[in-house]
Amino acid sequence: MLVTPTPRGLYCAAGGFYIDPWRPVERAVITHAHGDHARMGSNAYLAARPGLPVLQTRLGPDARIEGLAYGELRDVNGVKISLHPAGHVLGSAQVRIESGGEVWVVSGDYKLDPDPTCEPFEPVRCDTFITESTFGLPIYRWCTPDEIFAGVNAWWRANAAAGRASVVFAYAFGKAQRILASVDDSVGPIVVHGAVEALNRGYRESGVRLPATRMVGELGTREEFGGALVVAPPSAQSSPWMKRFGDYSDAFASGWMAVRGARRRRAVDRGFVLSDHADWASLNRAIEATGAARVFVTHGQATPLVQWLNERGVEAHTMKAEFEGEAGAEEAGA
Amino acid sequence: MKKFAQLFEAIDSSTSTRAKTAALADYFTQADAKDASWAAWFLTGHRPRQAVPTRRMATWAAEAAGLPLWLFEESYDTVGDLAETITLILPPPTAQSDDPLSAWVEERLIPLREMGEIDQRARLESYWAELEGTQRFVFNKLITGNFRVGVSALLVVRAIAQAFGIDAKVIAHRLTGDWWPSEQQWRNLMDAATTETDRSNPYPFFLAHPLENGPETLGDRDQWLAEWKWDGIRAQLIRRGAATALWSRGDEPIAGQFPEIMADAQKLPDCVLDGEILAWKDGPPGSGTRGGRVMPFAALQKRLGRKNPGKKVMEDSPVIFLAFDLLEFAGEDWRERPLTVRRAKMADVIHAIPGGSRFDTASQVRAPTWETLALARAQSREQGTEGLMLKRLDSAYGVGRTKGAWWKWKIEPYTLDAVLIYAQKGHGKRASLYTDYTFGIWKEGELVPFAKAYSGLTDEEIREVDAFIRRNTIERFGPVRTVKPELVFELGFEGIQRSARHKSGIAVRFPRMLRMRKDKPIAEANTLGDALALARLGAP
Numbered sequence: 001m002l003v004t005p006t007p008r009g010l011y012c013a014a015g016g017f018y019i020d021p022w023r024p025v026e027r028a029v030i031t032h033a034h035g036d037h038a039r040m041g042s043n044a045y046l047a048a049r050p051g052l053p054v055l056q057t058r059l060g061p062d063a064r065i066e067g068l069a070y071g072e073l074r075d076v077n078g079v080k081i082s083l084h085p086a087g088h089v090l091g092s093a094q095v096r097i098e099s100g101g102e103v104w105v106v107s108g109d110y111k112l113d114p115d116p117t118c119e120p121f122e123p124v125r126c127d128t129f130i131t132e133s134t135f136g137l138p139i140y141r142w143c144t145p146d147e148i149f150a151g152v153n154a155w156w157r158a159n160a161a162a163g164r165a166s167v168v169f170a171y172a173f174g175k176a177q178r179i180l181a182s183v184d185d186s187v188g189p190i191v192v193h194g195a196v197e198a199l200n201r202g203y204r205e206s207g208v209r210l211p212a213t214r215m216v217g218e219l220g221t222r223e224e225f226g227g228a229l230v231v232a233p234p235s236a237q238s239s240p241w242m243k244r245f246g247d248y249s250d251a252f253a254s255g256w257m258a259v260r261g262a263r264r265r266r267a268v269d270r271g272f273v274l275s276d277h278a279d280w281a282s283l284n285r286a287i288e289a290t291g292a293a294r295v296f297v298t299h300g301q302a303t304p305l306v307q308w309l310n311e312r313g314v315e316a317h318t319m320k321a322e323f324e325g326e327a328g329a330e331e332a333g334a
Numbered sequence: 335m336k337k338f339a340q341l342f343e344a345i346d347s348s349t350s351t352r353a354k355t356a357a358l359a360d361y362f363t364q365a366d367a368k369d370a371s372w373a374a375w376f377l378t379g380h381r382p383r384q385a386v387p388t389r390r391m392a393t394w395a396a397e398a399a400g401l402p403l404w405l406f407e408e409s410y411d412t413v414g415d416l417a418e419t420i421t422l423i424l425p426p427p428t429a430q431s432d433d434p435l436s437a438w439v440e441e442r443l444i445p446l447r448e449m450g451e452i453d454q455r456a457r458l459e460s461y462w463a464e465l466e467g468t469q470r471f472v473f474n475k476l477i478t479g480n481f482r483v484g485v486s487a488l489l490v491v492r493a494i495a496q497a498f499g500i501d502a503k504v505i506a507h508r509l510t511g512d513w514w515p516s517e518q519q520w521r522n523l524m525d526a527a528t529t530e531t532d533r534s535n536p537y538p539f540f541l542a543h544p545l546e547n548g549p550e551t552l553g554d555r556d557q558w559l560a561e562w563k564w565d566g567i568r569a570q571l572i573r574r575g576a577a578t579a580l581w582s583r584g585d586e587p588i589a590g591q592f593p594e595i596m597a598d599a600q601k602l603p604d605c606v607l608d609g610e611i612l613a614w615k616d617g618p619p620g621s622g623t624r625g626g627r628v629m630p631f632a633a634l635q636k637r638l639g640r641k642n643p644g645k646k647v648m649e650d651s652p653v654i655f656l657a658f659d660l661l662e663f664a665g666e667d668w669r670e671r672p673l674t675v676r677r678a679k680m681a682d683v684i685h686a687i688p689g690g691s692r693f694d695t696a697s698q699v700r701a702p703t704w705e706t707l708a709l710a711r712a713q714s715r716e717q718g719t720e721g722l723m724l725k726r727l728d729s730a731y732g733v734g735r736t737k738g739a740w741w742k743w744k745i746e747p748y749t750l751d752a753v754l755i756y757a758q759k760g761h762g763k764r765a766s767l768y769t770d771y772t773f774g775i776w777k778e779g780e781l782v783p784f785a786k787a788y789s790g791l792t793d794e795e796i797r798e799v800d801a802f803i804r805r806n807t808i809e810r811f812g813p814v815r816t817v818k819p820e821l822v823f824e825l826g827f828e829g830i831q832r833s834a835r836h837k838s839g840i841a842v843r844f845p846r847m848l849r850m851r852k853d854k855p856i857a858e859a860n861t862l863g864d865a866l867a868l869a870r871l872g873a874p
Contacts, residue, residue, distance in 0.1 A: 138401055139409045139422035258422065259413055260346070260471075261765035265793065269347055304408045311402065 002097055002104045005320050014099045015079030019106050022322040031108025032092035033058045036323045048083045051091015054202035086110035087121030088276050089174030090203055096124050105290060106130045112282040113145055116181040117208050123289035130319060131287060134277040135255050136301030142279045152272055153184045160188050160227035165248040172196045172233040174276050175253055177203050177210060179231055185211035188227035195233045216244060299323040338373055338435040339469040345483050354485055358493030368436040371515035378487040378509055381479035385446040386454055388416060388478060394455050395420040411813050414765020417474030424462055431464045443476055488734035498524055506538040506733050534579035536570040537661050540732045542723060542740035549704045549743060559727050560699040560707055561658060562719040563742055565631050566612035571655060573602045590641040595655050598691035605683055606662035613651045628718040630831055631843060657684060658696040661731055669731035714745045720828060721745040747826035748868050750860040751851055753781055754821040757803045758814050768803040769796055773825060777862040781819055784838035790847030822854040823847045830869045840865050
């Protein structure tokens, strides 16, 4: 076992490092900067270079983070590490680990659908693949981003025509920028919550093209918000911050919106099924593309995915990890 | 079908009553009569007999999607709704249909029932392939006979009334009871002059709201009538010429279950009575309710769903109809008259029955002040009641849950502190969250399951408990998780009694969570001894 689950996180004993540890460790390799994968307190971090500006804000100015270009090889105690695009958010990476002629890949979170804010997922051949399974059930089937954003644009246009603001709740890191970069910004002004703007800076610094955004303070009256698209984190949903928009329509952008119960629980006008994770078909496609003889499944729908793979002749097992694919992801707007 | 699916979407995505009413009114004004009739039928809670067994639908959908059945079930467990699970796992449609709702129902859905399995399957698969997401979901819902959306029958009535400028009470009355959708039905509904053709229809029941503040907020005591709140089956007895009918609040005809009431009803003049059916012992017919005593709800339960009950059941659980309102007399609608007038007439009617009967009038609780009434309310349990009903003396008999005239002032529930031991995912809005809990109380150092509860927590608390359950699962049996005993909840319930059918030997009525007791360690949860003591307290 090149990588084993331990109380501190997924551990590579041969290289003496952890991948996305949930307790402070000496050396941590980080797949991406979401809170359940990048935690503070470790002594040294290694991560993909495009994600560094965001990661540094998240881990604090004192964190020692070293950047690695996608595909660049690094030798750690005789173990070869390289990072490969996971297509999840800016700077997200799969971790390829090679030792003694054996190759393992840890997926982190990933998606296969195109996203203008990050490098597309790169299939990496390996012997053992450790995959996430947040949406590992056949009920999850994403539409193409073009279809989804046509829906978002139509909703925004209809609201603008009625003089209403369109407020879309989306996780501040990743989902929010993907929306900003994908909507038709000719419909009206785009307003962002402070939590979103803080991350926009990191994106712009890394060279991602985002449309012009304004903060609420820059627009004065209610009328000015009328035709605007407002992008805010889910936590803003029932906060006093919302009052300024007067009459508005709201929406939530998340893969969980595929299920009616989850949509109704959110109590928003619209649920856009937009996820930065792989749907059922993509998970299967990604697993197949690795050519792996053995698969470990972490957070999400591990049990059914493992059984499904086993029935199809792929050796698969669950691997316990404290990533919040299941319970917390709804909050994180996966 | 497309328009009906759009209506469904509009209703489903909105939480505003005004927006829902507007969407409904919009639909009804635009739809042709036949479609409107079907839509009203479904939206007021009617269901066709299930055309295809659920099990077949699941199996065929799984095979059409190329999935093993266990994975379908795993998916169902997450979605919490069969119709939606099928909708989601099937591949996207390859065709589309512009057929209206009535054609989908009359020409496709209903004929399915009479087909052999092979034809049924072929048809169903071709229908699925013609319907996109919401349409497919709605169609599946219509087949499984569980089409419930976020509107009450009352809201549908209001929307129709609003759309066509007809009195809501008239619409409500015409949509109550048994009817079958057709163009003619819709014309009759719209026709201001049509007299009721179905003479056995009940009126929509008027419902009480729980009293939130003290009764003194209602004003003077002498403006109000107080009576016991009985725990029986709310029912309307219809007597119109040759027609005699008995309807439950769910608009179900229940005459067959209570032949002795129907026999005595023949002695009544033409009228409509609203009241409560109760199991009552030691009150021989004719003695009125003053003799004898109400039996626990469990006794009445033995009579439910049992058509043409046998002699023994009728002897073991004798029933009475305790009337508390009169809605119609000699063919005239009395609902707009003041309560005092209706009650007086009701008393006349019942007391005039020759030779006594299973009908009696609900007595008033006479306590002259709110203070003395509160003392009377404290006696509710001894009376075998759930508390008091307060009704404004001058009030009309309203429609549905109109607020202000009728209040229920229930007694505080029984409470016990119990430990969460098993959990299961919820359905509908709560699918994919662990919201259905089983609670244990102590018996000789072990936690024995004694009640299940689903309601009472806020959304935030549900999320917290859900996260706890996921982190503290000891074992999984199919959909059920055994949870590390750690969380203590205060449970409230309305009744408690011994039961041989339950593992703990105790059965409770309407259990729900009152609050989380984070301050309590599990050792301080209640014991079976405590529960038995409560059961003795409540026993007659």
